[in-house]
Amino acid sequence: MAERAELIEAALESFPQGIALLDEEQKVVLWNRAAAEITGYSANGLVGHSVPDPFRRLLHFNDGTDDAGREPWLQPAQGLLIQLSRPDDVSLPLMARALLLRDVRSQRMGTAILFHSMDALKDLPQGEGGEEKDVAASQDELKECLESLFEDLSRGGPAFGVLWVTVDHAHDLRKTHGSGACASMIEKVGRALGQGLRTGEHMGRWGEDEFLIVSREQTRETLMAHARTMASLARVIDFRWWGDRVTITVSVGAASAVWPGSLISLLERARAAMLTSFHAGGNQTTQAPEVHACSPS
Numbered sequence: 001m002a003e004r005a006e007l008i009e010a011a012l013e014s015f016p017q018g019i020a021l022l023d024e025e026q027k028v029v030l031w032n033r034a035a036a037e038i039t040g041y042s043a044n045g046l047v048g049h050s051v052p053d054p055f056r057r058l059l060h061f062n063d064g065t066d067d068a069g070r071e072p073w074l075q076p077a078q079g080l081l082i083q084l085s086r087p088d089d090v091s092l093p094l095m096a097r098a099l100l101l102r103d104v105r106s107q108r109m110g111t112a113i114l115f116h117s118m119d120a121l122k123d124l125p126q127g128e129g130g131e132e133k134d135v136a137a138s139q140d141e142l143k144e145c146l147e148s149l150f151e152d153l154s155r156g157g158p159a160f161g162v163l164w165v166t167v168d169h170a171h172d173l174r175k176t177h178g179s180g181a182c183a184s185m186i187e188k189v190g191r192a193l194g195q196g197l198r199t200g201e202h203m204g205r206w207g208e209d210e211f212l213i214v215s216r217e218q219t220r221e222t223l224m225a226h227a228r229t230m231a232s233l234a235r236v237i238d239f240r241w242w243g244d245r246v247t248i249t250v251s252v253g254a255a256s257a258v259w260p261g262s263l264i265s266l267l268e269r270a271r272a273a274m275l276t277s278f279h280a281g282g283n284q285t286t287q288a289p290e291v292h293a294c295s296p297s
Contacts (some may be wrong), residue, residue, distance in 0.1 A: 001085075005287065006290030008196065009030065011129070012030060013032050013033050013206075014033075015032060015034060016034055016116075017051075017114050017115065017116045017222065018032065018034045018035035018038045018039065018094075018115045018116060019031075019032045019034070019112065019113070019114055020032075020035055020051055020055070020112070020113040020115075021047075021101075021110060021111075021112055022051065022110050022111040022112075022113070024108065024109060024110055025108050026050060026051075026059055026111065027046065027049060027050065028043075028046045028047050028050070028051060029110070030043075030047070030048060031046045031047060032045040034116075035115070038087035038092070038094070038115070038116065038117050039052065039084060039086060039092070039094075039269040040087045040088055040172055041058070041086075041087065045068075045178035045198075051113065051202060052097075053084065053114055054083060054084045054085075054094070055080040055096060056286065058082075058096060058097070058113060059080060059098065066093070071294055072240045078229070081192075081297035082094050082096055082115075083278065084192070092117060093117070094115045094116065094117060095115060095151070096113060096114065097113070097114055097115070098111050098114075098222060099112045099113075099114070100112065103145075110155050115163075121261075124143060124146075124263055124264055124267055125264065125267040125268050125271050126159060126207060127164075127166070127205075127206040127207015127208065127209070127210030134205065135205040135206075135208070138204030138205040138206070139204065139206060141187075141202070141204060142202060142204045142206065142212055142214060143204045145214050146214060146266075147263070149214065149257070150257060150263050151267075152257075153257055153259045154259050154260075158216070159218040159219075159256060159257060160214065160215060160216055160217070160218070160256075160257050161215045161217050161220075161223040161254055161256040162212060162213065162214055162215065162254070162257075162266060162267065162270045163212070163213040163223070163226065163227050163230060163251075163252055163254050163270070164206065164210065164211075164212055164253040164270040164273070164274040165196070165210060165211040165212070165230065165250050165252050165274070166207075166209055166210045166211075166248060166251050166274055166278055167186060167189050167209045167210070167234075167235075168248075168249045168251055168278065168283060169249075169282070170182055170185065170186065170208075173185060173246060177241050177242075177246075183242040184241070185239055185241075185246065186209060186259075187236055188237055188239055188248075189237065189248060189250065190205070192205075192209065192236075192237050193211060193213070193230055193233060193234065194232055194282045195283075196226075196229055196230050196233045198215070198216065198217075199215045199216070199218055201213060201214060201215050202214040213230065217256075219256075219258050220254075220287060220290060223254050223287075224254050224285065224287045226254075227252045227254040227287070228252075228285050229283050230250070230252060231252050232251055234248055234250040235248060235249055235283070249283035250282075250283070251274055251275075251277035251278040251282045251283070251284060252269065252274060252277060252284070252285040252286070253269075253270045253271060253275070253276070253277060253285075253286055253287075253288065254285065254287045254288065255267075255270035255273060255286075255288035256290075258291050261291065265291075269291070270286035270288060270290070273286040273287060273288040274286070
């Protein structure tokens with residue numbers, strides 16, 4: 001049993017996410033290496049004590065339940081975004097979730113808190129331009145959605161994919177008809193694409209002339225079929241500016257998420273597929289090459 005306990009502790013220490021194990025009194029009994037590196041709080045300073053303040057938001061309960069009689073840490077599977085102040089006064093956004101631990105008789109024996117830094121989302125590939133407030137807000141919402149779905153995927157949840165869409169010839173229209181014409185066209189494209197969204201999907205601006213669709217399609221075949229549908233919706237838009245009819249087409253790149261993997265890799269593959277469509281003349285859809293999940297080394 002001692003060897004088994006040592007093996008489990010070694011595995012938790014090597015886990016890339018921060019892990020805190022709390023006893024029945026919500027005191028820290030394990031604070032792994034990643035937790036110390038992320039937060040700046042050492043295990044020696046926390047073992048036997050309470051977790052830092054922001055984490056306590058996950059542990060507010062009355063005899064294990066909230067006012068509605070539910071165990072709050074079991075509900076938001078995507079986690080809770082908290083803001084942690086490190087000892088070096090750096091403010092750090094974290095995605096954290098708490099899991100109730102029970103013994104074989106279903107008696108509560110403690111809590112596990114799993115968390116990781118959200119700073120990595122700042123490095124996600126994005127579209128060109130798009131400094132407007134509405135575009136920035138759209139990107140923030142999509143990043144949180146992607147993070148949630150990828151977290152779920154890492155725990156064995158359903159597969160998903162992304163469609164990176166760019167409006168062909170938007171740059172040319174901006175030069176020939178002005179920024180107003182281009183903005184109006186982008187708005188129409190957004191409305192048309194929105195009509196093709198399926199249950200549970202999210203879409204938003206990902207750049208000045210680009211959109212990102214987070215799709216719940218679970219296979220490469222259905223994701224690619226969805227991409228073709230979205231491209232066809234753009235083609236039938238009747239857009240006129242001062243009497244001139246402007247033909248609208250889009251270039252689409254499709255990529256399916258895999259685990260182990262990363263959000264950065266997912267978006268890079270989708271962007272590369274989109275650029276393949278765009279540089280082939282536009283009005284096309286391209287699927288990113290298949291990536292096979294493999295066990296981490």
